[in-house]
Amino acid sequence: MCELLGMSANVPTDICFSFAGLVPRGGGVGPHRDGWGIAFYEGRGLRAFHDPQPSADSRIAELLVSYPIKSKVVISHIRQANVGDVCLANTHPFSRELWGRVWCYAHNGQLDKQIFDWPLTYYKPVGTTDSEYAFCWLLDQVRSRYPDGPPERENELAELIHSCCEKLRGLGVYNLLLSESSQLFCYCTTKLSWITRRAPFGEARLKDSDMVVDFYAETTPNDVVTVIATEPLTDNEQWQALKTGELVVFADGEVQTRLGGQSCG
Template sequence: MCRWLAYTGDPIYLDTLITQPDHSLVQQSLNSRLNFNNAGQLLSTNGDGFGIGWYDQRKVPGVFKDEIPAWHDKNLANLCHHIQARTFMAHVRASTTGDIQRTNCHPFSYKNWLFQHNGQVSHFAKVRRELQMAIAPELFPCLHGNTDSETLFLLAITYGLMDKPKLALQRTVEKVLDTLVPFDEDGAVNLSFAISDGDTLYALRFSHNEAPMTQFYSTDAACMKDFNKGKVPDIPNGCTIVVSEPLDDINAKWQSIENNTFTTIKNNKVVCETFLN
């Protein structure tokens, strides 16, 4: 299980969300408050790597990631202090599948797309071959790691993510369920995605046979103001932040996204709709 955030709006420095808040993503890599496994145990540490991806003036996003803990990397803090972006995402990893290595760190990228995930596909080692055989042959060389997350991303691209994101993710989830359920009818699929092409930010919260990963969003420019006592610069009006857990206290400025919800965010308009009927 992992923690992540995504932002879209007027350009801001990445450290405004990733390192500066009292409960920033880097702090969550050490002390998560809402990252519970299916047994109800709190997984407070997310130290199996990190990554950031951002869009500025170029169509293809920048990506920086490493397998060391986020709190231990001074380069991350330095880059976040100097990079401004209109859309970006960041991720701290607690591995459930895949080795602790850079190729397994999020976000994953393909052309102008970024993708990050919190959750799991249970029994992935046993269903991996069938899922990966469904990846388009021309995309298979893009598979560099051994996580369920990267496989899901490439499956989504295979099924049309770049043209119809919601439909592609529906087909991806249906493929996973069709593969997993005959193997184990009690198998779990737990998906909390952030995805972007640089112009639109998408999020998915979906769970099958397991308590869903938490997911929140805020369009309130003052969403962190009270908690951080003025230490963090104001967030611009007309922005949207999506998080695994709030960067401050949980309050009315953060809206919980329901399970089985596909969210589309563009120009500060947030549209939440049922994912699978």
């Protein structure tokens, strides 16, 4: 399995602290040594970094831990390969254009090989992973239903994405992070948790790194920042777990929509 990391904020914010908590899990304290990637939205633009090397040993990852790129939406992924070679083409997150926006996507889990029999219309995979193929299929469904732009009715797009994720979950484990630059769609099959930080801000301590940050000194009273991760990154904060089959959509750091979900176990 892989691990996911995402962020939604109401002001451009760096993710250095959380990313520092993820990096050691990529071949250091964790087995996810088959590549990593991270993507930052800047308006409708997307700045992305990919490396098929373990994040724990990556000079690029080392740079990004200390280089505060500000963004309102971030998606990151560290890979433990199960389908497809370890190479740049198979390194998440993946991206495609729809409605003049760059959509960004990362998946944790494994799908049955029958996913490769599902027909694709417009989007085609570059690599050979089940994850990217599922992304192409999902965007095909959105484009087919809404070829000219997003629907006007609130939650209609989220309902379609949730329906697609439910179908994909029928093929195996499907944990997802997806964005079109303003919203962050998070879907859970097995493990995905989130925390929203707002005033009064306090101190946070990483589980897998010797690092503590006082968010009170790093933020303003109006900041709202939500971090989503496969496993909670800190050990002194209360994270919320998504339920199996639940889609949570964040915008500007706040929960915008919640659909589906059943208790695990």
